Amino acid sequence: MPVTNKRRPTIHDVARASGVSRGTVSRALNGDPYVSTAALAAVRRAVAETGYVVNRAARSLVTQRTGTVVMVLSEPQEKLFEDPNFSVLLRVATRRLAQRDVALVMMVAGDDGDRERVVRYLRGGHADGVLLLSAHSGDPLLGELEGLSIPAVACGAVLGREGVIPYAAADDREGARQMAQYLVDQGRKKIATITGPLDTPGGLNRLEGFCDVLGRKAVKKLIAHGDYSRHSGEAAMRELLDRVPDLDAVFVGSDLMAAGALAVLRERGRRVPEDVAVGGFDDSAIAGSTHPKLTTVRQPLEQVATETVRLLLELIDGADTVENVVLATELVPRDSA
Amino acid sequence: MPVTNKRRPTIHDVARASGVSRGTVSRALNGDPYVSTAALAAVRRAVAETGYVVNRAARSLVTQRTGTVVMVLSEPQEKLFEDPNFSVLLRVATRRLAQRDVALVMMVAGDDGDRERVVRYLRGGHADGVLLLSAHSGDPLLGELEGLSIPAVACGAVLGREGVIPYAAADDREGARQMAQYLVDQGRKKIATITGPLDTPGGLNRLEGFCDVLGRKAVKKLIAHGDYSRHSGEAAMRELLDRVPDLDAVFVGSDLMAAGALAVLRERGRRVPEDVAVGGFDDSAIAGSTHPKLTTVRQPLEQVATETVRLLLELIDGADTVENVVLATELVPRDSA
């Protein structure tokens, strides 16, 4: 094909080249059944010949559909982008949407300015749906979203809005139970936990699961809080060691925090797993690269992402409601417990 | 709740509400100087009042601009998404583009089907520019891109096309020199290296820098190759230890591979840094969480991303050519060397 730098071919050009009308070309391109085989073939040939590609702007002007979905990151972005889970989500979502020829645009909603931009973008009708990542219950974006009546789905439950915003998520609570039980079964007596932020479903539900097994009262003194960052894992571990020097196991709410905890344990001369068993959560890449390798709970993140996208596409396709999806976790024994 | 099916306000509504014409509203909105202060105020008020947001589809239909940039990942996606550098790039690019109200669309070009989708998207004129991530010289996408004559900029040089596709990148070669010199200065005598893939600028240039300091001939036997993955770092380290048991330092082309190398060294009973010094490259998050902490070379990734975006925006704004940007690296001493 000649590399002519001319005007992009339009549907008119295809119509002319194939000897049919605009309308027929449009129908042929959009799979309308009322197109003769002859016309269809002619259009196909003309499209190949001219290198025609539909102009989405023109199309969405009349259809009111954009073929675009926004992924909104409503976390202070540094934290989120550092999260190894995030890249899995992004990767899977990109692929799944691409299969349906839907473009994924990324937006960050860290501060008010960002948020305003997101809302403006959505209000402008530039996207058919929203994929929410790690939204907090208090996030003002959620309210604004509802006012827009645009399909929205969350990856991981949005605490306090479970019935409002559909989601797909791993079964955090059951996963935490698995780990707690595993530690108990190994004969650990003083099992502490480091939680994620309690305004996130992971933070809250993993603590709940932990308490389910060990009893809420029994663990009262054995809880420390982190924010999923490595640093916070270190701080929480120090705090626990100071408070409960004779603990013999700790369930940490994320692998990254667990990596921090491991470092502190080593620094304080505790052997892992001999003196203290450590359990993580996520089974992210880092779990295989700590020393010792981290026993953790695997979240089926790829599935979570796949299901999240599926839910969103269903809503966009006109479904009135969709069922939330909760996926099973799996304990992955390695060396730290 | 009443399903108010309210039409989105258009520029006509704003015109009516402010008592001026479409044209004046458009001018006011786009910063045309020929608008009276009275008209400007009226338009502003009407916009606020109606909640008007410009319809990008309609605008781009006439302007031929989309306000969208595509980030193309031309790596088998698993590998790329695992790369901690990637999230930095993504984060910074998102923010910088958002500041200019440009949307960022993510696309993966792993296989032929993906690539065809990307080209179709671009040929359809759905984006004003392309941000290339980790493109290889042999990538067929590059050729197709040139035929499209759409502004494109790479993050990191594209080997073999340095003069064709503008880029911003860290000074890999000088960074490698810094590390090599650092190891020499510490009295290391047998310094090996594990490279990244030699069809990437990082792989090639870091090896070049290493050779600059130690002499190409002298290190001939001391080179092993990896592919930036942790696993390949382990394999390369094993190979080196088998081949050169008395090596006393190794410069590894990425932190992730260095983490793998550290694990193998421990497994083989070598103490780090006493027996073997280990130097990494990237200063990614993992560098602080290995044991011992990794001495590495910091790439100013945020700046690289910022500059890449700047170059692209300049091209989009009509610049005919732009200068490549090469940014200085910095050695970060920690515990492994």
Place this chain on the structure above:
DNA sequence: TGCCGCACTGTGAACGTTCACAGAGAATTC
């Protein structure tokens, strides 16, 4: 035979912008 429905096609009118143009006053120049 006449009528109706079926399969397919072409045409005009949106969709919501921007842009080029023309025109109206006011200000400036000669």
Place this chain on the structure above:
DNA sequence: GAATTCTCTGTGAACGTTCACAGTGCGGCA
């Protein structure tokens, strides 16, 4: 005082689609 510029404004015509509508033959059926 007329001519000229300068500022500001409104209007019609694109941009490239899809959609609704109005055909046109053609075959089947009463």
